[in-house]
Amino acid sequence: ARLGIICRPPQNYPLYIRSVPTENELKFHYTVHTSLDVVDEKISAMGKAMVDQRELYLGLLYPTEDYKVYGYVTNSKVKFVMVVDSSNTALRDNEIRSMFRKLHNSYTDIMCNPFYNPGDRIHSRAFDNMVNSMMMQVC
Amino acid sequence: VSLQIMELCGATRLGYFGRSQFYIALKLVAVAQSGLPLRVESLNTVKDLPLPRFVVSKNEQESRHTALYSSDADNPASYSGVIPPPPGRIQVKKGSVSHDAVQQRTSTDQQESTSPVVSPQQSPPTSPHTWRKHNRHPSGGNNERPLAGPGPFWAPFSEAQPGSSTSSDPIWSGHSPPPHQENWVSFADTPPTSALLAMHPASVQDQTTVRTVASATTTNEIRRQSSSYDDPWKITDEQRQYYVNQFKTIQPDLNGFIPGSAAKEFFTKSKLPILELSHIWELSDFDKDGALTLDEFCAAFHLVVARKNGYDLPEKLPESLMPKLIDLEDSTEVGEQTGEVGYSSSPAEAPPSKSPSMPSLNQTWPELNQSSEQWETFSERSSSSQTLTQFDSNIAPADPDTAIVHPVPIRMTPSKIHMQEMELKRTGSDHTNPTSPLLVKPPDLTEENKMSSSVKYTSGNTVTDGYSSSDSYTSDPEQIGSAVTRQRSHSGTSPDNTAPPPPPPRPHPSHSRSSSLDMNRSFSVTPGQQQAGVVAYPPAVPPRPQPSQGAGPHVHRPVDADGLISHTSTSPQQIPEQPNFADFSQFEAFAASGVNKEEGDEIETHSEALQVEKPSDSASSLRVAKGDGRVEEKVSANVPTSAGKGTTPLAPPPKPIRRRLKSEDELRPEAEEHTQKTGVIAAVLASQPSIPRSIGKDKKAIQASIRRNKETNTVLARLNSELQQQLKDVLEERISLEVQLEQLRPFSHL
Numbered sequence: 077a078r079l080g081i082i083c084r085p086p087q088n089y090p091l092y093i094r095s096v097p098t099e100n101e102l103k104f105h106y107t108v109h110t111s112l113d114v115v116d117e118k119i120s121a122m123g124k125a126m127v128d129q130r131e132l133y134l135g136l137l138y139p140t141e142d143y144k145v146y147g148y149v150t151n152s153k154v155k156f157v158m159v160v161d162s163s164n165t166a167l168r169d170n171e172i173r174s175m176f177r178k179l180h181n182s183y184t185d186i187m188c189n190p191f192y193n194p195g196d197r198i199h200s201r202a203f204d205n206m207v208n209s210m211m212m213q214v215c
Numbered sequence: 216v217s218l219q220i221m222e223l224c225g226a227t228r229l230g231y232f233g234r235s236q237f238y239i240a241l242k243l244v245a246v247a248q249s250g251l252p253l254r255v256e257s258l259n260t261v262k263d264l265p266l267p268r269f270v271v272s273k274n275e276q277e278s279r280h281t282a283l284y285s286s287d288a289d290n291p292a293s294y295s296g297v298i299p300p301p302p303g304r305i306q307v308k309k310g311s312v313s314h315d316a317v318q319q320r321t322s323t324d325q326q327e328s329t330s331p332v333v334s335p336q337q338s339p340p341t342s343p344h345t346w347r348k349h350n351r352h353p354s355g356g357n358n359e360r361p362l363a364g365p366g367p368f369w370a371p372f373s374e375a376q377p378g379s380s381t382s383s384d385p386i387w388s389g390h391s392p393p394p395h396q397e398n399w400v401s402f403a404d405t406p407p408t409s410a411l412l413a414m415h416p417a418s419v420q421d422q423t424t425v426r427t428v429a430s431a432t433t434t435n436e437i438r439r440q441s442s443s444y445d446d447p448w449k450i451t452d453e454q455r456q457y458y459v460n461q462f463k464t465i466q467p468d469l470n471g472f473i474p475g476s477a478a479k480e481f482f483t484k485s486k487l488p489i490l491e492l493s494h495i496w497e498l499s500d501f502d503k504d505g506a507l508t509l510d511e512f513c514a515a516f517h518l519v520v521a522r523k524n525g526y527d528l529p530e531k532l533p534e535s536l537m538p539k540l541i542d543l544e545d546s547t548e549v550g551e552q553t554g555e556v557g558y559s560s561s562p563a564e565a566p567p568s569k570s571p572s573m574p575s576l577n578q579t580w581p582e583l584n585q586s587s588e589q590w591e592t593f594s595e596r597s598s599s600s601q602t603l604t605q606f607d608s609n610i611a612p613a614d615p616d617t618a619i620v621h622p623v624p625i626r627m628t629p630s631k632i633h634m635q636e637m638e639l640k641r642t643g644s645d646h647t648n649p650t651s652p653l654l655v656k657p658p659d660l661t662e663e664n665k666m667s668s669s670v671k672y673t674s675g676n677t678v679t680d681g682y683s684s685s686d687s688y689t690s691d692p693e694q695i696g697s698a699v700t701r702q703r704s705h706s707g708t709s710p711d712n713t714a715p716p717p718p719p720p721r722p723h724p725s726h727s728r729s730s731s732l733d734m735n736r737s738f739s740v741t742p743g744q745q746q747a748g749v750v751a752y753p754p755a756v757p758p759r760p761q762p763s764q765g766a767g768p769h770v771h772r773p774v775d776a777d778g779l780i781s782h783t784s785t786s787p788q789q790i791p792e793q794p795n796f797a798d799f800s801q802f803e804a805f806a807a808s809g810v811n812k813e814e815g816d817e818i819e820t821h822s823e824a825l826q827v828e829k830p831s832d833s834a835s836s837l838r839v840a841k842g843d844g845r846v847e848e849k850v851s852a853n854v855p856t857s858a859g860k861g862t863t864p865l866a867p868p869p870k871p872i873r874r875r876l877k878s879e880d881e882l883r884p885e886a887e888e889h890t891q892k893t894g895v896i897a898a899v900l901a902s903q904p905s906i907p908r909s910i911g912k913d914k915k916a917i918q919a920s921i922r923r924n925k926e927t928n929t930v931l932a933r934l935n936s937e938l939q940q941q942l943k944d945v946l947e948e949r950i951s952l953e954v955q956l957e958q959l960r961p962f963s964h965l
Contacts, residue, residue, distance in 0.1 A: 188505035190475030191482075191493035199490055201530060202497050 088112055088155075092198040094207050095159075107145065108157045115147040115155050148176040154183065160214065175210055182206045454520070458513040465512075472506035478515070485519045494528050495519060 095104045148156040156179050158172065182203045186192050189200070465481060466473045473481075475496075482492050499515035500507060507515060522528055 185497070185503045188475065188500065188503055189493050189496045190479035190505070191489050191496050199493070200497055201494060205530075 087195075091154075091196075092203070092207075094204075094211070104159055107143070107159055111145045111147065111157055111159075112155065114145075115149065115157070118147070119149055119153070146172050146176070148180070150180055150183070156180070156183075175214075178206060178210060454517065455513060458516045459509065461516065462509055462512050470509070472504075472508055473512055475505045475507075478507050478512070482515065482519055485523060487519060487522055491522060491528060492519075495522070498529070 090105075090108075093105065093108075095101050143159055143161050146158045146160070148158075150156075156176055158175065182200075183198075186198060186200050186203055187194065192198075192200070461481075462473065465477050478496070479492075482495070483489075485492075487495075495515050495518045499511045499518060501511055501514075502508075518528060
């Protein structure tokens with residue numbers, strides 16, 4: 077069961093990456109990067125309705141890789157990408173949604189910190205703790 | 216000039232509760248031994264940047280203290296003056312201090328005996344600073360620490376001391392080993408670190424007491440200070456005052472917020488790395504609103520101070536720093552504090568010191584949070600001890616809460632979360648206990664703001680404890696602290712919840728009920744006028760008593776429910792006083808039962824009711840015939856009125872009540888009452904939440920819980936009375952039947 081979380085600002089460079097287990101991290105990065113294209117595609121497709129709190133897609137389901145990629149975009153074009161193994165069938169859609177919501181909340185908390193410059197990598201311990209707890213839940 | 220200042224500092228330091236004295240003495244020794252350059256270097260190397268900051272302040276303070284002995288006033292001023300100065304200056308001072316130390320050694324020795332009193336007040340900020348210094352130095356004295364620099368210093372120090380003041384030295388030396396060993400053992404293990412700080416208070420205390428044998432007051436002061444420092448995260452009064460002054464410089468309104476940008480600039484001056492500042496912010500911004508309330512600011516400031524002194528930042532906000540949020544659960548993180556603060560060097564010692572800190576924190580918080588804007592919002596919280604007892608924190612208005620109030624009412628701040636949880640629990644309890652109207656208090660409190668300061672890490676444990684005792688709810692402000700863990704606040708939600716659930720099922724002593732019954736009876740006995748008045752009550756009361764009654768024996772009679780509902784609809788949902796409840800509820804029940812009875816009599820739509828009613832009617836009729844013409848009248852009156860039933864609920868109630876008084880038809884009324892009650896309760900429950908919520912505060916929650924308990928009491932009492940009445944009715948019927956039988960017997964015999 078693998079789970080990776082990454083958030084990227086509009087410039088598409090990662091602000092935060094975390095994956096469990098830690099092997100194949102490079103592959104995970106690659107997957108996330110490629111999924112960004114699909115995310116951007118969806119964003120542009122929406123156009124008018126910019127307020128899309130949540131988007132879920134299972135598009136990147138490689139038969140070999142056998143994992144699902146979920147995407148989530150905030151109003152400020154910050155993208156959250158989550159990669160999970162398909163073997164982890166316990167993860168339901170609403171669970172994914174709740175996880176993204178938690179991520180979003182934590183991200184906004186980080187934003188509130190005046191010492192955090194938007195665009196910096198996220199080093200917040202609170203954020204890490206939250207992500208860890210989430211991943212423990214899944215795995 | 217700097218030299219002079221240093222001299223002064225050295226001299227005044229002696230006045231401090233021993234710590235500074237040691238520090239100065241050590242410096243002097245070191246200087247004497249190895250010469251200035253060495254000393255300065257060692258000092259500089261040993262001291263971190265944060266130290267300089269405090270050194271400056273301390274020096275200033277010291278000088279002031281010697282001058283005025285009015286520490287408090289000076290400290291804040293000195294602090295403010297200290298922070299702005301660049302660290303470089305501090306280092307310069309260090310060098311000068313060492314110089315001066317040598318010179319002042321003799322003077323300091325003398326001063327030690329003379330100025331023991333000054334210390335306690337001096338700058339809590341300096342105390343951590345001094346602690347650190349002491350850490351280094353004491354280790355040298357003990358020769359336990361491998362510190363290169365301080366080591367040699369210690370030896371001469373001990374030597375020098377005897378030379379300077381024989382009296383003090385022996386004592387000091389004599390005491391130093393034990394305290395050193397006690398407290399500084401850990402020092403030996405690690406370089407000056409926060410761990411030492413924890414021990415310092417104790418060791419310093421010992422030492423200071425030794426030295427200041429002459430002045431009991433000083434020792435007391437020292438003890439006080441040392442005890443207060445048991446909790447490394449506690450903010451002393453001096454510190455707090457200083458923080459408040461700093462806050463004022465940024466934000467004149469003590470009840471206001473410091474915007475994030477301003478806070479950022481301010482804390483950037485402390486020259487801590489941005490990452491650490493960011494972490495401090497995360498810890499201290501309890502309500503996550505991007506602004507710092509006074510409590511949050513104090514917590515953040517305190518963390519900065521600690522960090523500069525070498526303490527590692529905790530993972531979670533210490534309880535003592537938690538904003539006074541009512542969230543009690545969060546505040547119980549004492550254990551974490553101990554572990555988190557950089558007590559790696561002396562883990563053994565750290566925990567002991569920390570454990571006592573929690574209680575002390577709790578104590579300090581109430582004192583510290585004088586400006587508690589938040590207290591306003593959380594009346595309950597304030598009532599509860601700010602201490603770890605999270606309950607109180609949740610209830611009491613936490614500072615963040617007040618700050619939070621603006622944006623927060625919606626936020627899930629710890630206090631809020633707590634409140635929300637309380638609400639949830641209350642609602643849950645309400646469902647389970649029909650009698651408990653949830654007075655969900657605005658979640659303002661939960662913030663642990665300081666959990667930050669309010670150190671309310673108070674883990675869920677405390678919260679749960681708080682819950683268990685609704686009383687403690689008000690008594691434990693500290694618990695509110697668990698800022699960091701919002702989750703906790705959820706768990707900690709509503710101490711009231713835990714309290715209310717138990718009551719309903721509990722049967723209360725009958726005597727209480729009897730009194731209420733008596734009151735009811737007395738009421739009922741009164742003429743209709745009173746009843747009218749009573750009736751007025753019932754409308755208000757019904758929601759409560761009925762629900763409570765509903766909690767009790769539930770006689771499900773849908774038929775009766777109709778009557779009850781109509782009854783309840785007429786009765787405003789008010790929460791009269793408890794005694795009234797009892798009366799009203801009973802009246803209500805009676806009235807309801809009476810109404811039902813009437814309805815049953817006439818409409819007879821209820822099959823069950825009919826069956827019951829018929830026999831009861833007959834019985835009642837018999838009774839009526841036997842007994843009270845008045846009852847008959849009432850019955851008849853009721854009958855016509857009952858026709859209107861539903862329309863004139865008020866009228867029937869008085870009548871049924873009267874009837875009940877006559878102990879007639881009690882069976883029916885009682886049965887009906889039950890059903891009515893259940894129906895009423897349901898209606899009431901639906902309507903009640905709206906009312907309490909509007910008021911929603913911690914006090915209300917407590918009051919609500921109290922009311923619920925009272926309601927359950929009254930319900931039970933009512934049930935008891937009703938059953939008794941039923942019994943009486945049955946007995947009466949039996950007697951009447953027997954009489955009839957006997958009357959018939961003669962015929963049979965004949």
